[in-house]
Amino acid sequence: MTNADTKQHVDTRQHPRPGWTSQQTTKRTWRYAVAGLSASLVGLGLARFSYTPLIPALIAAKWFSAPDVVYLGAANLAGYLAGALAARAVAARIGAVRGLRAMMLLATLSFFASSTPVSFTWFFAWRFLSGLTGGIIMVLAASVILPHTSPGRRGIIGGVIFAGVGLGVAASGSLVPLLLQQGLQKSWYGLGVLSAVLTLVSWWNWPAESKSAAAPSHHSKHDRASPAVRALLVQYGLNAVALVPHMVFIVDFVARGLGQGVAAGSRYWVLYGLGAIVGPLVTGHLGDRSGFGPALRLAFLIEAAAVLLPTVSNAPISLIVSSVVVGGFTPGIVPLVLGRIHELIPHSTERQRAWSHVTTSFALFQAVAAYGFSWIYAKTGGDYLVLFGLGAAAVVLALALDFAIALTTREAQ
DSSP states (O other): OOOHHHHHHHHHHHHTTTTTTTTHHHHHHHHHHHHHHHHHHHIIIIIITTHHHHHHHHHTTTTSSSHHHHHHHHHHHHHHHHHHHHHHHHHHOOOOOHHHHHHHHHHHHHHHHHTSSOOOOHHHHHHHHHHHHHHHHHHHHHHGGGGSGGGGGGGHHHHOOOOOOHHHHHHHHHHHHHTTOOOOHHHHHHHHHHHHHHHHHTTSSSOOOOHHHHSSSOOTTTOOOHHHHHHHHHHHHHHHHHHHHHHHHHHHHHIISSSOOOOHHHHHHHHHHOOOHHHHHHHHHHHHHHHHHHHHHHHHHHHHHHHHHHHHOOOOHHHHHHHHHHHHHHHHHHHHHHHHHOOOOOOOHHHHHHHHHHHHHHHHHHHHHHHHHHHHHHHHTTTHHHHHHHHHHHHHEEEEHHHHHHHHHHHOO
C-alpha cells in the first residue's frame, strides 16, 4: 500500500460509513470511548493508584518491610516505562485491539496474583507487569479510538478515555479503604473482580482495526519530526516532573509537614482524585473549542500557579485549589498533548509513533523526578516547599519552550 493509499484509507475511517446516520455514528463513538475509559481505569487508574492506600496495610500486616514497599511501588513506574517502549511492537505483532484486551486481562490477573505474599520477587514481578499494562494501554487506547472520531470531538473523546485515570485516583481514596475493612487479601480480590468486570464491559466495544493500523510503518531518512513535535516531547516530560510533588508528597505534606494528621492528608488526596476525574473532560472540551496549541499554553500557566500555590499559602482554600487543579491536570494534560499531535502531524502512523515517544518521555521524566525529589527531600531535611518550587519551575520551562518554538517558527517564515 502506498503512502497516498494509506492516507486515503485512514481519512475515510474518520467519517461515517455510507448509510450510517449521525446518531449511529455518535453512539458507536461513545461505545469506543467507554472501552477506552475502562482500559485506562484498569491499567492506569487501579493498577497504579490503588497501591498507595494499600501501603500502610501491607506494612501493618508484615507482608513486606517499609523499604521493600517503596521498591515495590517503584516497580510499577519501571513497568510503565517498559510498556511505553514496547507498545508499538505489541501492536505490530498481535494488533492494537488484541494488545489492549490482553493488557486488561494481565492487569486483572496481577490483582489476584498480589493477594498472597509468596515472596518479594513474586510481588515485584506482578507490580512491574501491572505497570507494563498501563504503559501499553496509554499508548494504544487513544490511537485505536481517535481515528474513528471527528476532528471537532477528539478533545472531549480523549478526555473521556483518560478520565479513567482520575476515577482510579478517586477509587484509591474511597473504595480501597472500604475493601480494607474486609482484610488485605480480600482487597486485592475486590480490585481484581472490578478489573474483570471492566475488561468484560470493554471487550466487544473496541473499534474494528484495519491491517494498516497494526502494521509497522516504514520511514524514509527525511521523515523527521518538526521542531514543535520535538519540543512537545520535552514539554510533556517536564510536565511529568511538575506533577510529582503533589502525586507523591501532598498527603505527607499535609499530614506531617503541616501537622494536620493522616485523615486531613487523605481528604486532600480525595480532592486530587475528584479533580482528576473532571480535568480531562474540561481540557478536552477546551482543546476542541480553542485549538490544542493555545489550550496547552493556558494549561501550563494554570498548572504552574497551582503547583506553586502551597509555597505561598497553607490556608485550606489554597490547598483545596492546588489539589483539585493539579489533580485535574494529572490526566487532563493528556488529551491536550494528544490533540496537539493530531494538529502537528497529518499521518496516522506518524501520530502513533509520536504519541509513543511522548508517553515514553513522560514515563522517563516521571520516574527520574520521583527518585530525584525523594533524594532532594532527604537532603533538605524534609523541605516540601523546595519540591513544589522545582515542580512549578519545570512547567514554567515547558511554557517558555513553547513560546521559544513559536517565536523561532515565526522568524523562519
